[in-house]
Amino acid sequence: MKNVYCIGVGLIGGSLAIDIKKHNPEMVIHGISRKDATLNKALELKLIDKKATLDDLENADLVIISIPVDATVKLLPIILDKVPETGLVVDAGSTKEAICKVVEDHPKRRNFLAMHPIAGTEHSGPTAAISGLFYNKTNIVCEVEKTTFKLQEKALKLFTDIGMRIRYMNPKDHDKHIAYVSHLSHISSFMLGKTVIDKERNERDIFDMAGSGFASTVRLAKSSPAMWSPIFEQNKTNVVESLEEYINNLTHFKDLMKSDNFTEIFNEMKNTNHIKDILKGLI
Amino acid sequence: MKNVYCIGVGLIGGSLAIDIKKHNPEMVIHGISRKDATLNKALELKLIDKKATLDDLENADLVIISIPVDATVKLLPIILDKVPETGLVVDAGSTKEAICKVVEDHPKRRNFLAMHPIAGTEHSGPTAAISGLFYNKTNIVCEVEKTTFKLQEKALKLFTDIGMRIRYMNPKDHDKHIAYVSHLSHISSFMLGKTVIDKERNERDIFDMAGSGFASTVRLAKSSPAMWSPIFEQNKTNVVESLEEYINNLTHFKDLMKSDNFTEIFNEMKNTNHIKDILKGLI
Numbered sequence: 001m002k003n004v005y006c007i008g009v010g011l012i013g014g015s016l017a018i019d020i021k022k023h024n025p026e027m028v029i030h031g032i033s034r035k036d037a038t039l040n041k042a043l044e045l046k047l048i049d050k051k052a053t054l055d056d057l058e059n060a061d062l063v064i065i066s067i068p069v070d071a072t073v074k075l076l077p078i079i080l081d082k083v084p085e086t087g088l089v090v091d092a093g094s095t096k097e098a099i100c101k102v103v104e105d106h107p108k109r110r111n112f113l114a115m116h117p118i119a120g121t122e123h124s125g126p127t128a129a130i131s132g133l134f135y136n137k138t139n140i141v142c143e144v145e146k147t148t149f150k151l152q153e154k155a156l157k158l159f160t161d162i163g164m165r166i167r168y169m170n171p172k173d174h175d176k177h178i179a180y181v182s183h184l185s186h187i188s189s190f191m192l193g194k195t196v197i198d199k200e201r202n203e204r205d206i207f208d209m210a211g212s213g214f215a216s217t218v219r220l221a222k223s224s225p226a227m228w229s230p231i232f233e234q235n236k237t238n239v240v241e242s243l244e245e246y247i248n249n250l251t252h253f254k255d256l257m258k259s260d261n262f263t264e265i266f267n268e269m270k271n272t273n274h275i276k277d278i279l280k281g282l283i
Numbered sequence: 284m285k286n287v288y289c290i291g292v293g294l295i296g297g298s299l300a301i302d303i304k305k306h307n308p309e310m311v312i313h314g315i316s317r318k319d320a321t322l323n324k325a326l327e328l329k330l331i332d333k334k335a336t337l338d339d340l341e342n343a344d345l346v347i348i349s350i351p352v353d354a355t356v357k358l359l360p361i362i363l364d365k366v367p368e369t370g371l372v373v374d375a376g377s378t379k380e381a382i383c384k385v386v387e388d389h390p391k392r393r394n395f396l397a398m399h400p401i402a403g404t405e406h407s408g409p410t411a412a413i414s415g416l417f418y419n420k421t422n423i424v425c426e427v428e429k430t431t432f433k434l435q436e437k438a439l440k441l442f443t444d445i446g447m448r449i450r451y452m453n454p455k456d457h458d459k460h461i462a463y464v465s466h467l468s469h470i471s472s473f474m475l476g477k478t479v480i481d482k483e484r485n486e487r488d489i490f491d492m493a494g495s496g497f498a499s500t501v502r503l504a505k506s507s508p509a510m511w512s513p514i515f516e517q518n519k520t521n522v523v524e525s526l527e528e529y530i531n532n533l534t535h536f537k538d539l540m541k542s543d544n545f546t547e548i549f550n551e552m553k554n555t556n557h558i559k560d561i562l563k564g565l566i
């Protein structure tokens with residue numbers, strides 16, 4: 001693989017570009033973006049070697065799509081149309097069902113590998129790209145059997161080289177699980193931020209009192225709405241289900257407080273404390 | 284001030300002891316705890332110089348109370364009874380109204396300064412104590428006018444020496460604001476952890492998919508239930524109010540999703556994004 005085309009050169013696309021180039025200096029990284037300013041910034045930051053457009057994809061050995069998932073669903077069939085028979089297209093979207101669905105009958109389905117490299121920060125854009133973002137992180141690969149063996153083999157080597165563990169999962173399970181461990185966290189964080197900001201309108205200087213605990217729980221509320229709104233839309237059923245369970249748990253906690261059942265409040269927290277062991281080594 | 288008695292030598296008491304000793308090597312730090320094993324651990328870690336009991340407080344120049352807030356409410360009047368006329372008692376509790384209330388008519392009220400040094404981690408016990416925990420953090424001082432001037436002056440020097448900014452507030456406002464920026468974060472985190480753990484009972488290996496975002500939002504769910512349950516009890520009214528607003532915001536978000544109003548979902552997130560600027564320099 002020589003010619004790599006990164007469609008989207010922000011946090012995810014840019015960070016992948018850095019590490020792939022580091023492990024494969026012979027590769028040429030081409031950047032594609034809706035905005036020329038973004039590409040110029042990516043060039044300046046040396047995330048990419050060259051600027052390109054979708055029409056150049058006929059030369060692609062590998063295409064990495066890291067753009068909002070609604071744009072991926074729209075563009076993926078067109079991208080597959082353009083790549084050569086020997087080209088591989090992978091995506092890095094946080095939803096997998098809609099993306100796999102849109103190309104299930106595409107004549108070049110076997111040139112596509114659906115992935116979700118699970119890593120990120122609350123920042124976005126080319127300036128957010130960092131080396132090592134994917135080291136020791138999990139890459140979920142969906143419907144691996146639908147991709148030409150030789151192409152998936154190459155892709156998996158590329159991603160294990162940059163330090164990723166590969167896990168296989170079907171798109172339905174992926175979307176269900178990721179709703180709980182990722183999408184819900186973002187909503188809980190956004191709404192926590194909103195609740196406190198709303199309060200602050202009336203009560204000045206409340207944030208002087210915020211400590212590192214608050215900062216940690218609202219960190220994800222800095223995330224990009226353009227990236228997250230389509231994720232929630234595509235994973236609506238699972239996210240709504242997880243939100244309902246979360247709201248039920250919060251309501252139960254509130255009711256325990258209102259009825260002065262602090263023994264049970266203690267137990268609720270005690271039972272959740274073993275998240276310690278679960279999280280060990282996670283970050 | 285020579286003889287400092289730390290009642291509670293865990294995360295908060297132990298961290299205060301380390302930095303106070305560092306800035307005042309002439310001071311003797313005495314540790315008091317319900318559990319002898321805790322004191323031995325604190326001695327071993329050099330958080331304290333000596334073990335002591337409540338009866339030794341007649342020699343105290345300064346007493347720092349860093350124990351669960353229900354224990355503080357019970358012990359504070361007894362502690363004040365024991366200290367000499369020249370002694371100062373401060374507490375580090377995360378609630379202030381109940382604590383100030385219990386000593387409002389105490390004959391030695393002027394020997395007490397109500398404080399909330401806002402810092403911490405999700406860990407607890409003497410092994411969690413670290414140097415620098417309070418550097419650049421806010422110390423809320425309540426009802427400063429009720430403390431003998433010379434004593435508050437000494438205390439404030441001690442806490443500014445270890446790097447704290449002092450802010451003055453009445454106990455009622457403190458408890459109202461801290462419900463939003465600290466207590467609510469803990470509940471949101473505990474219940475997020477619970478929601479995902481419950482889900483995982485049926486869906487194995489879900490945590491393989493958890494990234495650093497999840498880890499950040501559930502970090503506080505590792506906190507000590509023994510410390511937090513009494514905080515929620517003492518600040519019940521404010522915490523229930525903040526929980527209700529949080530649940531309302533989550534329910535609104537869920538309803539927007541159910542009605543496919545993703546434009547408004549985008550706006551909700553966009554409007555909360557400026558938490559970025561608010562948090563700048565917070566941690």
